[in-house]
Amino acid sequence: MNAVFNKTSNGIETTADVIASSERKIWPLVGGVHPEENKHQSTGRPIGFPPIPAQLVLPLSQHAGAPAEPLVSVGDSVLKGQMIARANGFVSAPIHAPTSGTVIAIENRRIPHVSGFSDLCVVLESDGDDRWCELTTVADYHALSPEDLVNKVRNAGISGLGGAGFPTAIKLAPSSPINTLILNGTECEPYITADDMLMRERAAAVIEGAEILLYMIGATECLIGIEDNKPEAITAMQQAAAGKNIHIVVFPTVYPSGGEKQLIQILTGQEVPSGKLPADLGIVVQNVGTAVAVKEAVLDGKPLISRITTLTGDALSAPQNVEALIGTPAADLLRHAELNDAQLSTLVFGGPMMGFGVDSLDIPVIKTTNCLIAGTHEEFPSAPDAQACIRCGHCAEACPSSLLPQQLYWHAKAENHEQLMHHNLFDCIECGACAFVCPSSIPLVQYYRASKGAIRTQEAKHAKAERSKVRYESRLARLEQDKAEKEAKRKANAERAAKLKATKATDQPADSKGEEDPIQAAIARAKARKAATAQRANNATSTLTTAKAELTSLQKELKIQLSMAKAQVKKTERALAAAESSGTGDTDQLTSNLAMLNEQVGKLQKEFDQSSLPNAQPEKPEKAVKPALSDDEKKRKVELAMAKAALKKAERALAAALEHDNETTESLQQAVAECQSKVNALAAIPEAQPEAQPEPKNDTGHPVAKKPKPVLSDAAKKLKIEVAMANAAVKKLQRAMANAGDDEQAELQQKLADAEQKAADAKQKLDAL
Template sequence: MLTLLEQIDKGTLWRIPGGIHPPEHKSLSNQSEIARLPLADHYLIPVPGVGENCTLAVKVGDAVTKGQALTMGEGFRHLPVHAPVSGKVIAIEERASNHASALPVLTCVIENDHQEQWTDSVHGPLSPEQVAEMDSDTIIRRIQAAGIAGLGGAAFPTHIKLKPVSDIELLIINGVECEPYISSDDRLMQEACDEIVRGIAIIHQLLNPKRIIVAIEDNKPKAIEQMEHALNRSQLPNHCARVNKIPTLYPSGGEKQLIQILTGQEVPSGAIPANLGILVQNVGTAYSIAQAVYRNMPLIERVVTLTGQNVAKPGNYWVPIGTPVEHLLEVAQFRGDTNAPVIIGGPMMGYMLPDVAAPITKGTNCVLMPSEQEVAPPSPEQPCIRCGECAQACPAQLLPQQLFWHAKAQEYDKAASYNLRDCIECGCCSYVCPSDIPLVEYYRVAKSALRQEAEEKKQAELAKQRFDSRTLRLEQEKRAREEKAKQAAERRKAQMTGSDKDAVAAAMARIKAKKAADEQSSTGSTTDKPQDKVAAAIARAKAKKAAQKGDATTATETAEQQTSTPRATSADNGDSATLSQKEKVAAAIARAKAKKAAQNAPESGDTSQTPAQETEANAPLSQKEKVAAAIARAKAKKAAQASASDEQVTPSESQTNIQNGARDGAKASSPETIKKAKIAAAVAKAKANKAAQASAGDEQVAPSESQTNIQNGAQDGSQDGDKTSTPEAIKKAKIAAAVAKAKAKKAAQVSASDEQAAPSESQTNIQNGAQDRAQDDGNASSPEAIKKAKIAAAVAKAKAKKAAQASASDEQVAPSESQTNNQDGALDGAQDGDKTSPPEAIKKAKIAAAVAKAKAKKLAKAQAETPNNEHKD
């Protein structure tokens, strides 16, 4: 058993199934040498790859030289196109394509300037030694840059084919040219055999195949002779390359058929010859490779057979790629009318060109212009008689009648099951069909339908994938949203329960307060008292509602009601004689009240304070107080908000704050209220902030707003005082200090901007200062509070500075400010007095004195004229 290579060396040939012997008509064109035709004025270079794997290298109006690349691309699959002539790019637009559809494709239109100016990169031929020294990459790059595509008709990029994945054992140079009429390869082999062999040598250098076969049909004896001589002349290794004369049979030139003839191997369905270690190249391609590697010459022209009985000068011509077919028809003296067929390719596999404006492309080897005698108008199609001629003629061993049957019924998947995709569309079956059925046309329709179906399937898969991922994404987003909503709801719920508790606690507190009032009534207090308490509770509730509504008038009313309450209580105070342990608490309350009272009525302040202590002291303020404090806080907040907006309208609202503050003070007075006091401090902070903000905007309009600050401050002060009275209140004091700082800052900012406009603003500052002072004093009064006192002192300093700045500008305007200071002093004094009254508070008093001193100093600096000793009293 001989090996394949031995059989090849022996020249063994195999037979392909089927095949036909159509009339050749080659003598029409193969009698003359390859000539040149006059150049056209315009050339059309399709650039279909633009936008896919390359970009245009030129733009409209650019001058181009002959051989200049028109596209640029990075990818390995990119196949550049070149200007076939020198001239100018006059348009880049859609023009009819050289395709059976003539659908317009993007085309570069070059106006020929007839200068034939070559681009610089093309050089004179290198010597074979220089080429032999080139490495594979350089050669491949040159071939790619030259834009060489398979010139046999398929126009597959050659550089890709020359970089196969598997080893190539056998190189076949296809010079068969089996199709009737066409003789371009025949003439090329006769005239440029040495150049072709040089191309073969380059491929040999690249791939190093074991054998090279130049296959030529036996109807081209001159070409066979020339090629044999050329191979003998070449430097290819001995016995490596040979010319195989193969019998004339259509379609021997088909790649798969040729392989079968030369090796007996069949290329499997769906595979490429490289899988068998075989590479097939057209002779024209080999010629172009030699041109590209030796001269760096791009593929800008090819041999085209112009033939048929409708042309006066049939023959082979060097035609620049991009030449419009109509120009060729003109210069070759086309004799047909406009309806006469122009076929691109041969009569068997070619297609009718619908638009002769289309250009010659790299794959166009023939333009056939047959007369009516050669190609008759299509005869009517007869029914298939199942004769089986087509099956015998089919070189691919398919069953054409079955394929036709299913294709006609549009059962394309059934046709596909009969291996429709292996049909090479050679046309043998149509040729032999006695019923004149255009079988190949049916197959083409079926093939494109299948291709479309596959495309749609791919699209559907893509759409499904995208739809699924979108659905997934939407679901995830929804879930995330729900999660968020759930969390928010939980948070809200937590807050809700807190306020609910407050409400319950408030109700309980009210009940307890009632009981306490009953107790009081039993201890012999006047009958007004319980009523007052109840009234106070009602008033509180009302105040809450009013505050929420933000109704200015209601707020005023409630304020009035509330105002009446402390007054009544103060009256009652005198009756209760017993001053128990609650005195401390009471003192704190008294402080707060005193402050407020001082603000409200500076004259009556001192007198009312002392009795007030006792009144509140009567109420056993236990856990209820806590609750009450919370309620008060909430109310105060609301009231503050309400007042912030309402102050401009009704100055009386500010009283509400005062009373709220009073309440706060009362609550805080219980010894267990330390925590609450903290909270209250925070609330107070918030209130102060809001008030400050509100006042910032409003001060210029209404001078009464400043009172808000004052009263807020009063509240804070009272709270602070309460805290300090309990020995554990150190922390709270710190907080209060911080709050005070923040307040002072804000107030300072406000005043800084407002001072010049409203003299009353300075009062705010001063009063803030006063509040702070009160706080400071309170802080200092606890024995452990020394550090805090320091901090407070620093804070106070800062505040005082600001106040001083404020007052400095205001003093000249309004002498009434000093009164405010006096009042503050009065408040402070009241507080101080309270603190000192318990025996443990002596030390604190000392510290407070020191703080006060510091403050006083600063104030003194600020208000040089006003004496500051008020603080001490």
């Protein structure tokens, strides 16, 4: 591939001369093809300036990433260079008015995209005055920090002018250090001469841009790669770069040497690892046009509102390059280049190898439009019908990525995604070299694009299913854990009972072992109970019967409450699951509700367990101490739980806001901080009494005086919970009111009043107790 193919017929300088003049080592491109260049048609005239169009159509999505967000509304007057749409997120770019005029519509218009779809556009009616807004010029960019310059580039709305349209500012602020800046002046696609003419006429601006870029990214060397079919551009650039640390590297013409990865390979011999970025090799690649745009943005303060576009094709009588205002409809430009309507058969945006056809002359030029080809039928005959693939392998010879296009085609037809991935489908750069050489005229690239789309769709589905699965499994685990905890508690209680029984049993004949039959166990239990009550009767002042009656009624109530709370938990969980799976509804709200309910269930369960203990176990006094102690603590705990839930919610909201880069993050951050401090304060309150005391081996040493207390506190506890629940209900209603519409307000107001009343009542009762 080192062979030199000189297809330019200009004869100004031979290829060998040109290559000899660049002394740097170059590496050959793998594969590649030599389509007819057809570049001479559009290089005969200097860069033209077409008249300002009557209307400009500015799509909000002219770059890779999120569409810009309009800052103007219909009827607004704007000045040339005024920002009319701001960047919406990190990977986005603002859009500026290319001339002064009035916004007459913000609506869906046909955009230059391979899909042929419409998208939101700002439509500007020019007033013909072409009045600039105020521009801030910079005399010496060294006085500014690279970060400031990157911001200038970002605000100027510059995205890659080579075709991909990636916002330039992002590439200029990479995470890894950069050694090499590569400017891409390759322009390997046939027909396109925009970069060629730019380098011929504005070489000094390119070099200036290169120097600014070097300063911004801190690179030590700059390589400007140009194919040897542009001798005039090479000479101009070499003169402009003379005496500077900028190398003009000339290499043989072969398509697609201008692909970013291919250019890096040619100039440095390195390959960008699959799935990585050039920045990972310490390399940043920018188009030469982008360099000029950066220079204008930094030094002149001019945003990106125009670009050099090649107007060519046999249906034009005056093919040429023009400095086109972004948003100029294709028709205006083609008329400027003297379009012959009758001959027009194909209109291609971009080059013939990777560009796309459009079906309307109203479609505007955008930041990435480097060429419009108005082709005749003779020039672009319809593709012949595809024949069978004979696996000749010419495609593999041409592939610059060393793929096996014939195998990819085979597996794409079979929709064998596994094999496609195995054959590295996603390393295909869709350059079209394979389809170009295919003797059977198979539209190979189309198969690869379709397969990539199908695989992406499938992967998205997989990821979604995986998320749902994880969610479902964690729910199961949660339920399992709850169950296990309950089981453990039950077991612990049983063990305690058994242990006690065992101590009792030491007095008795040693025939009762761990595993007695149920009847014996029941008898033993009854005996134990009897013994316990006898003991209690001996020690306690209150009678056994009253205590027992009180306990059972309390237990019943607790049981009812518990089951009700559990039912509510289940209901909420169901609602949450439904909301999550459908993606609608306020999952946050539901989650926090669920947390609160779980808290309640836990408490009720605990109480219930505790209240049932006295019946079965003689160490009741010991257990009973706890509820009495936790009155205050419980309140604190409920508050803490609620505060934690609030904190979680706030954090979630903040995370979501950060993700979408909303402006509300500040207030949310504040809210989080407040919640956090509340939680901390609550957690910091010293425990009034120890949470739990060590399990007693023997209960005889404990004072019995404490025994009546739990009975009282249990009732209080119940009330306490009622208060908490009522309060929660009040809060919930308040939240609902905040979200509800006007018609629902009255109803909610009533409910709120009721709930508040309920809460007050409960509180009163509690206080009275």
